[in-house]
Amino acid sequence: MARFPKPPEGSWTEHYPELGTDPVSYEDSISPEFYEKERRAIFKRAWLNVGRTEQVPRKGSYFTKELKVASTSIIVVRTTSGEVKAYHNICRHRGNKLVWNDMPLEETSGVCRQFTCKYHAWRYDLDGNLTFVQQEGEFFNLDKSRYGLVPVHCEVWEGFIFVNFAKEPEQSLREFLGPMITALEGYPFDKMTSRFYYRSEVKANWKLYMDAFQEFYHAPVLHANQSPTAYSKAAAEAGFEAPHYRIEGPHRLVSTSGVRAWEMADEMRKPIEDICQSGLFGPWDKPDLGEMPPGLNPAKCDPWGLDSFQLFPNFVILFWGQGWYLTYHYWPTSYNTHLFEGTVYFPQPRTPRERIAQELAAVSFKEYGLQDANTLEATQSMIESRVLDDFLLCDQEVLIRHLHKETAAWVEDYERKTAGV
Ligand code: FES
Numbered sequence: 212m213a214r215f216p217k218p219p220e221g222s223w224t225e226h227y228p229e230l231g232t233d234p235v236s237y238e239d240s241i242s243p244e245f246y247e248k249e250r251r252a253i254f255k256r257a258w259l260n261v262g263r264t265e266q267v268p269r270k271g272s273y274f275t276k277e278l279k280v281a282s283t284s285i286i287v288v289r290t291t292s293g294e295v296k297a298y299h300n301i302c303r304h305r306g307n308k309l310v311w312n313d314m315p316l317e318e319t320s321g322v323c324r325q326f327t328c329k330y331h332a333w334r335y336d337l338d339g340n341l342t343f344v345q346q347e348g349e350f351f352n353l354d355k356s357r358y359g360l361v362p363v364h365c366e367v368w369e370g371f372i373f374v375n376f377a378k379e380p381e382q383s384l385r386e387f388l389g390p391m392i393t394a395l396e397g398y399p400f401d402k403m404t405s406r407f408y409y410r411s412e413v414k415a416n417w418k419l420y421m422d423a424f425q426e427f428y429h430a431p432v433l434h435a436n437q438s439p440t441a442y443s444k445a446a447a448e449a450g451f452e453a454p455h456y457r458i459e460g461p462h463r464l465v466s467t468s469g470v471r472a473w474e475m476a477d478e479m480r481k482p483i484e485d486i487c488q489s490g491l492f493g494p495w496d497k498p499d500l501g502e503m504p505p506g507l508n509p510a511k512c513d514p515w516g517l518d519s520f521q522l523f524p525n526f527v528i529l530f531w532g533q534g535w536y537l538t539y540h541y542w543p544t545s546y547n548t549h550l551f552e553g554t555v556y557f558p559q560p561r562t563p564r565e566r567i568a569q570e571l572a573a574v575s576f577k578e579y580g581l582q583d584a585n586t587l588e589a590t591q592s593m594i595e596s597r598v599l600d601d602f603l604l605c606d607q608e609v610l611i612r613h614l615h616k617e618t619a620a621w622v623e624d625y626e627r628k629t630a631g632v
């Protein structure tokens with residue numbers, strides 16, 4: 212807490228001297244060898260968010276998650292006792308993928324009382340116990356109690372389901388999240404059940420897309436054609452700067468003040484925004500969500516725009532001042548590709564007008580996101596040329612320094628531990 216809030220003097224970056232101010236290398240985003248290290252050092256050791264408890268609302272509800280970065284597929288299920296558990300999605304007989312629908316490599320979800328393998332019909336209950344073997348007498352000394360599904364460490368925080376592929380996680384989920392994230396407890400996540408989801412394959416390293424969403428330096432330029440000209444010009448001239456950055460452990464936060472769309476001059480809005488009373492910043496009608504948790508809006512902005520919490524390694528929760536939130540996931544699929552997932556959450560709409568306002572916010576958000584992704588593919592293709600190896604970061608890009616430094620630190624820590632030093 213010593214570093215909070217910003218000191219009266221100096222830049223944000225100077226406030227975190229361990230980050231330095233030198234140009235940075237992007238070798239960590241173009242090297243296949245480094246990517247293999249990240250998989251072992253980070254994605255098989257850190258807590259990874261794979262979804263929310265609303266996706267498994269009742270006993271027997273399940274979903275699968277394909278996690279190429281960890282070379283596995285998992286099943287997340289609500290058990291008979293109401294717990295959420297996770298297993299590797301592999302049958303103990305001859306290794307078939309246990310749960311899938313028509314396409315073996317696609318994710319699926321549903322409700323069941325047990326999992327039955329499609330190959331020879333072995334069955335497992337919701338707690339992962341092997342309960343039935345076809346023609347069991349044909350096997351030799353088979354002790355079913357030793358052949359349950361392989362569990363994955365799974366913990367839930369505020370309805371967010373996290374898994375950890377380490378044999379023994381080095382920290383509990385709460386310890387890993389730390390005080391900056393746990394100060395979000397009490398946000399009404401469980402009331403935000405109107406959900407919009409999209410995913411996209413992006414031909415860029417996963418960290419490049421995280422970088423795009425942890426600075427707003429680009430916003431008035433890259434998104435200029437999407438905002439009415441008067442607005443983006445004004446934002447560029449004002450030298451938009453976030454009022455608050457914070458780094459704690461492996462996680463980061465950026466907070467910005469807001470604009471009240473309906474108070475802006477008419478020419479700054481698109482006609483559809485007036486018709487639907489909504490836009491990128493969310494529906495104009497703000498739902499009453501009650502008191503906000505202490506961890507939100509740390510700079511006490513009024514109006515407050517948004518807080519973007521970047522949870523290491525690849526998960527973002529972004530809260531909008533207008534009373535909704537969204538999440539981003541960046542799942543690496545190779546050193547220069549990843550799967551991006553965006554999920555937008557609102558309270559249940561009470562009227563068609565509210566529903567349409569939510570839809571406009573969701574599609575505006577998707578349009579902006581895809582515009583960012585487009586640029587990343589252009590960036591990835593050129594940094595891979597290795598023509599340049601030092602890139603300049605300004606003070607508004609302080610969080611980018613931290614992500615790359617933290618990534619390197621996890622890799623170094625892992626190499627030190629596995630070298631037995
Ligand atoms: S592989 Fe699953 S029952 Fe044979």
Ligand SMILES: [Fe+2]
Pocket residue numbers: 423429430433434579583
């Ligand atoms: Fe952007």
